[in-house]
Amino acid sequence: MLPGQRVAGLHHAGGGTQPVTAQEIISAAAPTAPLLSVRDLSVRAGALPLVHEISFDLEPGTMTALVGESGSGKSLTAQAILGLLNREVYAVAGTAMTFQGQALGFDGQSRPRGFHGELTGYVMQDPSSALDPTMTVGRQIAEMFVVHRGMDRRSALGEAARMLDRVRIPDAGARIDDYPHQFSGGMKQRVLIAMAVALSPRLLVADEPTTALDVTVQADILALIDDLRREMQMAVLIITHDFGVVYQCADRVMVMYAGKLVEGGATLQITESGRHPYTRGLIASIPDLDDLDRPVVAIPGQPPRPERSWDGSCAFQPRCSFKAPRCAAEAPEMETLGGGALVRCFEWRRVEESPS
Ligand SMILES: Nc1ncnc2c1ncn2[C@@H]1O[C@H](COP(=O)(O)OP(=O)(O)OP(=O)(O)O)[C@@H](O)[C@H]1O
Ligand SMILES: [Mg+2]
Structure with a gap:
């Protein structure tokens, strides 16, 4: 276990082993109504299947980490939910998707009023284009309050300064007049977080918010997101390929491989x-x-190309040390194991019994 690991949620084991139905996923979830509910979300680019039948719930106020190697489909999943994928390139499908009980269409166009900004905030994976280099940071944040809250510029700038302070940018009142290039990488990330949470959304989606930053700054940014989550009672979907992020603050984890x-x-x-x-x-x-004596072992091989990754076999089996004959002949279904735990592996009992 890494230092700073949070004890999160309940630990359940055992239970049934049938394939999971949507209804079972719903009843396995916590008693509160989910903030976001996604069933069988799939994304294709032309004939290429990139995200396959993703189903999950996000509970209000919790932090969920979506983890997987590069190319596993994490960003596409997030953008499909937020309705941000270009419809000329991507086809999005599914059986149901709701936010606060309201249906979200898969076409990306049918989103409730205020969905972007007021209900959801988004910190995109490549933030270099997210800030306008020709406009002061204060004005860029203030714009949120002018457009969505109808504030006059002066009050909006006051709110912008308050937001910069809230994301712990020192001397916030003076820094609203600075341009993006005057901020370090970590401080720029704080500005983007400030913009994403300015209107107190119910859900923050943060795609690899720490990847480009050095290690100590990464930890600070994560701690900031976690504090904002608690203060604003906001759910967070954090996308990462780094389990260190998970240890630090996630309540729940979803692991993604080759689009599933x-x-x-x-x-x-x-x-x-x-x-x-x-x-x-x-x-x-x-x-x-x-435990510095524990060997660090990389997963051998590479993830598959998307073309036929789950056709008639488990997409992970070429790299898997628990592989059995069945794994090359059949693709495993997701099974529910109680306590909201899900696993897609024929051999999970053997894995569970082996020391971690
Ligand atoms: N228009 C497209 N045509 C073909 N393949 C695509 C297209 N768009 C995305 N992909 C592929 O889909 C896969 C999933 O992409 P996605 O950006 O969701 O990955 P990711 O898990 O976010 O990876 P990373 O950790 O590198 O950000 C990748 O292999 C990507 O190359
Ligand atoms: Mg990504």
């Missing part, structure tokens, strides 16, 4: 007794600062 969810559950359960060999592989590939 392969495991999901409470952070403690996933990190201590993950049942998918891929999850185990991701965890084994990060150094354990409490």
